[in-house]
Amino acid sequence: MPNLGATTAGQDAAALFAALGDPTRLSLLTALSDGHPSSIAGLSGGTELTRQAVTKHLTVLEKAGLVESMKVGRESHYSFRRDRIDIMRAYLDGVSRQWDDALERLRAFVER
Amino acid sequence: MPNLGATTAGQDAAALFAALGDPTRLSLLTALSDGHPSSIAGLSGGTELTRQAVTKHLTVLEKAGLVESMKVGRESHYSFRRDRIDIMRAYLDGVSRQWDDALERLRAFVER
DNA sequence: GAGAAAGGCAACTTTTCGGTTGCCTTTCTC
DNA sequence: GAGAAAGGCAACCGAAAAGTTGCCTTTCTC
Numbered sequence: 001m002p003n004l005g006a007t008t009a010g011q012d013a014a015a016l017f018a019a020l021g022d023p024t025r026l027s028l029l030t031a032l033s034d035g036h037p038s039s040i041a042g043l044s045g046g047t048e049l050t051r052q053a054v055t056k057h058l059t060v061l062e063k064a065g066l067v068e069s070m071k072v073g074r075e076s077h078y079s080f081r082r083d084r085i086d087i088m089r090a091y092l093d094g095v096s097r098q099w100d101d102a103l104e105r106l107r108a109f110v111e112r
Numbered sequence: 113m114p115n116l117g118a119t120t121a122g123q124d125a126a127a128l129f130a131a132l133g134d135p136t137r138l139s140l141l142t143a144l145s146d147g148h149p150s151s152i153a154g155l156s157g158g159t160e161l162t163r164q165a166v167t168k169h170l171t172v173l174e175k176a177g178l179v180e181s182m183k184v185g186r187e188s189h190y191s192f193r194r195d196r197i198d199i200m201r202a203y204l205d206g207v208s209r210q211w212d213d214a215l216e217r218l219r220a221f222v223e224r
Numbered sequence: 225g226a227g228a229a230a231g232g233c234a235a236c237t238t239t240t241c242g243g244t245t246g247c248c249t250t251t252c253t254c
Numbered sequence: 255g256a257g258a259a260a261g262g263c264a265a266c267c268g269a270a271a272a273g274t275t276g277c278c279t280t281t282c283t284c
Contacts, residue, residue, distance in 0.1 A: 018133030022242085023126040033210045041260060051261075053243050060241095074251040074260050085208045089201060096197045098145045134272085153230060163231075165273050172271095186230050186281040 013091045016084065019064035024049065025057045029066060029080065037070070037079035125203040128196060131176030136161065137169045141178060141192065149182070149191040 020026055028043060044054040058078055061067040065084050070077045132138055140155060156166040170190055173179040177196050182189050 014133055014135040014138045017129045017138070021126055021130030021133040024242085026126045026129070030207065030210075033207045039260075049242095050244065052245085052263095055261075056242075076261070082208055085204050089204045089208075092197055092201045092204070095142065095145045096194055096201075098142075098147075101147075136272090151230075162274065164233095164275085167231075168272075188231070 013088065016064055016066065016088050019060055019066055020088075022057070022060075024053075025061055028054070028057055029061065032067060032078060032080040035080070037077040039075040039077055041075070043078070125200060128176055128178070128200050131172055131178055132200075134169070134172075136165075137173055140166070140169055141173065144179060144190060144192040147192070149189040151187040151189055153187070155190070 020029070031043060032038060040051055040055055040058065043058070044051045047054065058067065058069070062069055062078075066081055067078050068081055070079070132141070143155060144150060152163060152167055152170065155170070156163045159166065170179065170181070174181055174190075178193055179190050180193055182191070
């Protein structure tokens, strides 16, 4: 009965959430969220991860649009894309608002 | 240099995001977010998925705390937990606020 | 009480994911 | 210009995830 044929918006949101659904990627994003664009070497330094592992995670984040990269000389500088965070927050707002509305309808129905 | 040793809060948030990072689960959650607790049969009806597949997804959602179940006769009724959505929104707020702060510091530095 | 509806349990297959290793190219820097 | 630093590319590995099938139990309902 409910529409389970994942909507387009749902697909997008799922891709974003999936990108965030890994502790390492979330750490990378947090590291980038301080505003300093960082190189791959800079981000993998101080970790037990190999440079390639970090590269893969950054690629996932970039494909999800949460991060963007720019070549600077021999380095790749990654930076945070704030607008995408807003998209997800909007999605979560939508879900919880829908929930609020449902509670409201339920209350109205019960009190009638 | 940056702290990549995934924080506790980050771990929690990652688990929540991971639970949402699948189109099917996101659809299930959206279906539940209208406030009607639904049975497994009700949720899998109208999908190409088997009942067991839906059950697995619901288990994932329940372990992540996004959903709770209650036995009613021979049925299991699943419902949405709104408070967990708030946790994720708080995380996203934190990330984007940090970003805002960084921009503010940058602006202050440039204008000095 | 018999058949059907709802679902739990467990084994199994296939795909994806996180990660590593090895090698090659590009760009610095002395 | 030679060596080092930064990183791209591709093959490979092990574990987890997504989904299926088959069978058994519980609860309705006629």
